[in-house]
Amino acid sequence: MCLAVPVRIEKLTGPATGTITLSGVSRDVDLSLIDNPQPGDYVLLHAGFAIEKMDDAEAQRTLDLLREMLGQEPGEDGA
Secondary structure (H helix, E strand, C coil), rough: CCCHHHHHHHEEEECCEEEEECEEEEEEEECCCCCCCCCCCCEEEEECEEEEEECHHHHHHHHHHHHCCCCCCCCCCCC
């Protein structure tokens, strides 16, 4: 089974890399599969690769569902 998680690009760090933050942890990810990635874009992250851009509202709904599954309140930093 594969899991891709919505994350927001915080900053670009190279021509095909960027930094994301998830649950308070920042890491560099590969953005080479995304057309014109920009800071603020939400992307689906799988195994260190951004594989698809996401609509902000859909990303938030997905993150809220993940938080619910973890027993956290919407908006809590955890998913």
